Amino acid sequence: MSAPVTETVVLAQLRAMGCNFFDIGVLQQNGRMLLRERWTAPRALAAVPWLKHENARGAHIFLRPHGEHALSLLDDLTA
Numbered sequence: 001m002s003a004p005v006t007e008t009v010v011l012a013q014l015r016a017m018g019c020n021f022f023d024i025g026v027l028q029q030n031g032r033m034l035l036r037e038r039w040t041a042p043r044a045l046a047a048v049p050w051l052k053h054e055n056a057r058g059a060h061i062f063l064r065p066h067g068e069h070a071l072s073l074l075d076d077l078t079a
Contacts, residue, residue, distance in 0.1 A: 007048055013063065014041045021066035026051070029058040038066045 014022065022044055026034040039047070044063065051061050064073050 006052065007045055010045060010048055010063075011041070014044060017065050017069075017071060019065040019069060023064050023066050024051070025060075025062040025064075026054050027060040027062075028054070 021038045021040060024036040024039055024044060024047065028034070036047075055061050062073065062075065065071055
């Protein structure tokens with residue numbers, strides 16, 4: 001049986017970042033920021049149901065490499 005689409009896409013994103021640890025951010029509609037730091041890929045994948053629930057409630061979800069890295073996070077860009 002294949003993995004659900006969301007988990008497949010999240011795993012591809014985690015692999016593409018090429019790092020061992022990640023920070024997960026959940027910006028809720030009330031302005032509260034929940035930040036989970038130094039999560040492994042399996043931990044982030046296990047959180048997908050919770051992240052989907054938060055997103056369905058209007059929260060913005062972001063994932064970034066933990067610590068210093070050569071990647072940049074771009075958000076809310078317009079054309």
